[in-house]
Amino acid sequence: MTSIIPFLQLADLCVQKGIKDIIICPGSRNAALTVAFTSNKSLNCKSISDERSAGFIAVGQSISTNKPTVLICTSGTAALNFHPAVAEAYFQNIPLLVITADRPPEWINQHDGQTVFQENCYGKHVKKFFHWLPDQSEASISYAERTSNDAINLADSGPVHINIPIREPFYPENSNLEFSPWKNIQFAKIDHVIPKSEVDLFLQTVRNSKSKLLVVGQNLDKNLGEVAAIFASKYGFTLVGDSISNCEKGIKNQDVILKTIDSKSLESLKPDFLISIGSSLISKSLKLFLRNTKAENHWHIEDEEEIIDPFISITRKVVANPQIILNQLIEIDCSHDANNQWDTFEKEAERRIDNYFDQNSNYSEFQVVNELIKSIPTGSVLHLGNSMSVRYVNSIQKNIPLNTEIHCNRGTSGIEGTLSTAVGHAMQTDKAIYCLLGDVSFQYDKNALWNNYMPSNLKIIILNNGGGIIFQMIKGPKEQDSFNEFFRTQQNHKADLIAKEFGLTYISINKNEDIQKGLSKLNKSTKPTILEIFTDPEINELVYKTLFK
Structure with a gap:
């Protein structure tokens, strides 16, 4: 029978080391972990059903707190769904502690359910991998205590993985949750004076x-x-x-x-x-x-x-x-x-950008993004989607208000997880969180809205140009016969019904005359809000490229 005591000790050790935030994905194999962590009243536990989204929500929380968020899941493909977020955390050195429940070794590769090869499943994308022994002998528990200390200490500088084989039965049969705390083994990093x-x-x-x-x-x-x-x-x-x-x-x-x-x-x-x-x-x-x-x-x-x-x-x-x-x-x-010399060219570039927007009246997403950036209140946080969203902002960063905190999942530069990361960040702060991303990125990560903790300070801005517009901007894809279906992935979905389903305020912009009114509503909103900007991709391409001619 699996004792819950080591899991209670693990949860307590997290508290001793200053960890507070826990994301738990529902499952059976991780039941003892769920009971142990949720019973510790010093921990802030949240239940997120979609593991891929949960991983990025944890990344967003860790960005805000600069402390490891703990990610917990059951065995099997649940663990593999954390991988994109783990990789992002690795390349950005974002604190993260991943704890996966696993089948005991005798059932691995034996046609048993919810079983994959979980040992080192994140490969080089974690700072270190730790594996508890499957039995609960005194020596094995001592080993778990030492390796868990090591894992949590290392998680301050990037993702660390603890894999825990758990035998049935999973659920404690009594309510006695008394235990002796594990010792907190301290870790010191000394920065030397330059020779x-x-x-x-x-x-x-x-x-x-x-x-x-x-x-x-x-x-x-x-x-x-x-x-x-x-x-x-x-x-x-x-x-x-x-x-x-x-x-x-x-x-x-x-x-x-x-x-x-x-x-x-x-x-x-x-x-x-x-x-x-x-x-x-x-x-x-x-x-x-x-x-x-x-x-x-x-x-x-x-x-x-x-x-x-x-x-x-x-x-x-x-x-x-x-x-x-x-x-x-x-x-x-x-x-x-x-x-x-750089300063001379910088002043010329500033004049070029100012003149560009003064003289260009064509309605485009670049123009709306410029107005959005200028309207963001000072002290806000801006999460940027990959592909064109981050490139638009990078081209006009001189207009970003002072004290604006900028984040983007550039560790791996993937389109998944942008919204989930912003949601996780918004859960941990009172600052206004703006998330600017494309329509494909939004659709790919809309499960970020599927949770019971939707923060009121979240403002989502979707650039809906009917597909992946970056393929319109770069040389090569547009000349192919398969451009619309296989490169730009043309789509006609909107976010209005998604906003309604999850209880978010919805605003749309369709023309120049809508811009200031739409941005004003977004900035004044006290509820989680989606602002969807509809534009023509051909005009977007023409307008953006004109800046560099």
């Missing part, structure tokens, strides 16, 4: 470099963006960051700059010294520019040891926390001038 030799090498490289560039990829910490700006100003670096870098200072119009200036001007921007921090970039133009120019010195600062080099130019990997390193360098008594 003098590294400081000397940095200062020498700065002195020998005329053009210096600091590129910030996806980053969830606004403090890092602020530190990066101070560092760049002190040492004469040009700071460049996408909208998802959450840097409020620096170059904002790199897409327009790099797509519109001539080759001679482009050559003048080539960096001698490149420092990169953060993860992925949205801007393909910036990635290609850095790959083609290949800085003589490219330092990448990250606290992971693996060498990651998207620009194919890295010359030095600094394994450290970027914020700590930059702060230490800021304290050094020296300063250096900047090459202001």
Whole structure:
């Protein structure tokens, strides 16, 4: 018989380590886990039926709290449905603890129900995999105590998986839930002071470099963006960051700059010294520019040891926390001038964007997105769908209000989970959560609305252009005979009945005259709301591409 005591101890250990939020997907094999976690009144447990959506809701909660959210499910394909969210968390280093119930080993691959190979089922997409032993001997429980401590400690920096084989019967037969708590094994991470030799090498490289560039990829910490700006100003670096870098200072119009200036001007921007921090970039133009120019010195600062080099130019990997390193360098008594060539092109790009919207009266989703961005109240949170939603915003990030927090699932850049991530984030904060995504992304993830905890601060904006418009924007798909059915995946679904089914307020925009009225209703709404924007894909393509001509 399976004792519930180790599961109660596991739930209590989570509390000891500061974890509060639990997402449980209903099932039978995980019944002991469900009873144990829901009986602990220090935990905030929510029941989400769709495992794929549940995974991204947990990711959204962890983004908000910066603490691991615990994901619990039954055995079989339920565990596999967490995989997209686990992968996203891995590539963004989002805290997450996945606990999957499993069949005992004697029933694996024996034609037993709800059984798959769950050991290491997330492969390289978790920081580490742990597996409880199937029996409950004293030695096995001691092993579970130690490995669970290790797992929860590691989950602070990315997804960790605990797989637990559970034998029948699953349900406790009495109400005695008394237990002795497991010990909380502490874990300390020490960040060292930069060695003098590294400081000397940095200062020498700065002195020998005329053009210096600091590129910030996806980053969830606004403090890092602020530190990066101070560092760049002190040492004469040009700071460049996408909208998802959450840097409020620096170059904002790199897409327009790099797509519109001539080759001679482009050559003048080539960096001698490149420092990169953060993860992925949205801007393909910036990635290609850095790959083609290949800085003589490219330092990448990250606290992971693996060498990651998207620009194919890295010359030095600094394994450290970027914020700590930059702060230490800021304290050094020296300063250096900047090459202001980027600033000149930035001002020209700003004028180009302003003139573009002033002179373009065609109704399009790019125009509506621009008005939406300008209307968002300061201090809001904006979740962006992949494909065109994030690219629209990245092209006009100069119009993003101050103190706006930007998120996008760029760890894997998939279309699934955007709405679920926003829903999870909205559950954990009183801030207004805006989720801008395309019609295909919305339809793919509409089960995010299938829960009993729909937050009133959620505002969903759907760009309904009748399919996947990014295939209209890039070269190649549109020229194929199979374009509409197999690339753009043309569809004619709307969200009005979905809003009605789940009790959300519904607003639509169909023409220029609707824009300000629709945005005003959205921003003033005190209930979860869907704003659906209907546009013509051909006009959308024409209007967007005009900006870069």
